[in-house]
Amino acid sequence: xxxxxxxxxxxxxxxxxxxxxxxxxxxxxxxxxxxxxxxxxxxxxxxxxxxxxxxxxxxxxxxxxxxxxxxxxxxxxxxxxxxxxxxxxxxxxxxxxxxxxx
Numbered sequence: 185x186x187x188x189x190x191x192x193x194x195x196x197x198x199x200x201x202x203x204x205x206x207x208x209x210x211x212x213x214x215x216x217x218x219x220x221x222x223x224x225x226x227x228x229x230x231x232x233x234x235x236x237x238x239x240x241x242x243x244x245x246x247x248x249x250x251x252x253x254x255x256x257x258x259x260x261x262x263x264x265x266x267x268x269x270x271x272x273x274x275x276x277x278x279x280x281x282x283x284x285x286x
Contacts, residue, residue, distance in 0.1 A: 231281040242272045249282045
């Protein structure tokens with residue numbers, strides 16, 4: 185039994201095909217890995233407004249509003265991101281929004 189030998193007739197076209205195939209596979213793979221939500225004008229996050237009192241910290245406020253099976257550090261990060269805060273400093277009289285999962 186003889187093995188069939190394949191011959192590449194046009195190497196340039198073959199390599200172009202391989203590169204484009206790899207690019208398509210990479211795009212499909214990366215799009216499946218991204219967990220970004222589809223943003224639209226109808227997309228709104230539910231939140232609770234909290235007035236800051238003397239002695240409050242972002243850690244304590246996040247701890248009070250922590251939901252089951254939620255990471256405290258992730259919630260603090262989400263609060264800072266939701267309120268567009270650069271640091272974790274909060275002051276009495278400030279009002280911050282706590283995003284809640286529905």
